[in-house]
Amino acid sequence: MSTSAEPGRTWPLVGRAAELDDLDDLLSTAADGVGVTVLLEGEAGVGKTSLVDALRGSARLLDVELRTAQATAVRSWPFALLSDALLVRSSAGGGGHGPGRSPVETELADLLDAIYADPARSGARFDRATELFAALLRRHGDVRPWALVLEDVHEADAPSLAVLLQLAREGAVPRALVVLTMRPVPYRPELAELVAAWTRAGARYLELRPLNARATVELAENLVGGPVGPSLRGTLATTGGNPRLVADVVRTARAAGALVASDGVLDSTGSRWMDPLDEVVRRRVEYLGADVLALLGQASVLGTSFVIADLASLAGDPVADCWRTLRHGLAAGVVRARGDRLVFGHDLVREALYNGLDPDQRRALHARAAWALRQAGAPSQIVTGHLERAR
Ligand SMILES: Nc1ncnc2c1ncn2[C@@H]1O[C@H](COP(=O)(O)OP(=O)(O)OP(=O)(O)O)[C@@H](O)[C@H]1O
Ligand SMILES: [Mg+2]
Known part of the structure; x- marks a missing residue:
């Protein structure tokens, strides 16, 4: 399965020369027969897919087979991610039990059929499938070096993550460049465990930062x-x-x-065009969930950067609760921490959240902000500014 190209992609990529060079180097290393693993993390929309898509051309030049699959919440059945990468072929064999399948692949396909038919009785079959997928991944490079790109592993099905965890404990996949892409949120304990295991196994961590x-x-x-x-x-x-x-x-x-x-x-x-833009941007951050968005909406009243204690008084919650909720916004890069201050990473998002507040609620929040900031000793013109917008 190929990764999804978005409309509006421009080619070549802007501002990513260093990252492209890095990935190309790692691909050459794999082409020379050394196993390399890369964890590519970055906020939503920062360009992870675009960057790994660029591996296609280099893989062709180096005659390295490239397998890709993308995890999505809708394809969350057991082993979906790894089946997409390893079992489905666009050419020889098709999706069924056609020609071109090795005995291991055939056994795996049969096992998966049995698991899907009767998930309740699948314990031993899960173990066997995990073992076979791990073996398949380890041996795939016997014939020639290859690259495996598994996109959006933060969404991946748990059994696929379990296979990857088992592999990490054995060291890099032989003769392969393995790239796992992920957003920092949603946080999943099994993903954190996987990242830790790959880190111990010497995986490279590449954080894709926003463009300058x-x-x-x-x-x-x-x-x-x-x-x-x-x-x-x-x-x-x-x-x-x-x-x-x-x-x-x-x-x-x-x-x-x-x-x-x-x-x-x-x-x-x-x-x-501002209202439609606000709507588009609000849709972009919906994945953060209602609680985080509600608190960020309140924060938007305080401005681009704000002191966390002021947000806590505005929200009427203890500071620790605010941190707990905002930690997802922090991980996602929507807000960044600077000491006891937080700064919106994209003012566009702050404005969209602010403009999305119900007008009555917005006025009430400004009134509360005036009160909270006065208590905290803010200058009077700031307090007055909020009072004016509370009317
Ligand atoms: N360096 C770049 N130069 C030009 N366009 C880019 C660049 N990076 C990303 N884009 C464009 O920005 C959009 C988002 O990029 P992309 O899908 O690669 O992000 P992502 O990190 O994979 O996002 P997600 O977290 O949703 O998977 C796409 O339209 C892509 O073409
Ligand atoms: Mg992507």
Whole structure:
């Protein structure tokens, strides 16, 4: 199964020369017969899929077989991820018991049929399938080196993770580059255990960071096909360098007819594209869950950066409870910690959450914020600002 390309992808990738070089080097190492494992982590939309997609070309050049599969919440049945990577072939054999399957693959396919038919009685079959998948992965490189990209393992089915855990305890997969991509949230204990085991086994950890300011503008310019003007740059600056949000900004402005050309640059005009943009952005963070979003919505009233104790008084919860809820937002990169302050990673997200508050609730929050900030000794003009917005 191939990973899913999003509309709006530009090629070549912007601002990722160093990461591409790193991955290419690791692929060459695998092509020379050495096993390498890479854990590629980064916030939603930062470009993990785009980066590993770029391995396709290099794999072809080096004559390394590339197998990929992507975990999704809807394909969560036992061993779904590894079956997608190892058992389904687009060419020879098809999806069934066709030609081109080794005895191990055939046994595995039969076992999986039996497991799916009767999950309740599958204990021993699970163990056997785990063993066979591990053997398949270890031996796959006997013929020639290969690369295995398993995307979004934070969503992976538990039995596939168990196979990967077992492999980690035996060291790198021989003659293979194994790349596991993941978002930092949702947190799953079995994934944390897997990451720890691979770390002990010497896996490389690659954190994919947001694009810098120059690359952010360059990506937008690639998407619109020319230089962009100051107003659009202003909105781009609120994306925190997240390529998916950059693409959202450009696409939404264009769809609303808000991009106009003048003096050789394309720029955004008017504000009619702002509501649709807020909606798109709110959908992008929905995966954080209602509790986290509710607290971040309250935080949005305090501004781009805020003191956690003030948020706690605003929310009427103990500071420790706020941290517990916000830890998911922190892991996701939506907010970043700076001492006892938190800063929204993408002001675009803060604005979208703020604009998504019910107007009555927003006024009430400003009133509470005025009270909390006054108690905390904030300057009077800040308190007054909140009181004005409480009306
Ligand atoms: N370096 C880049 N240059 C140009 N476009 C990029 C770059 N990185 C990502 N994009 C674009 O941004 C969007 C999101 O990228 P991608 O799907 O690779 O992110 P992801 O990290 O895999 O996200 P998810 O966490 O949802 O899996 C895509 O449209 C992609 O084409
Ligand atoms: Mg992805």
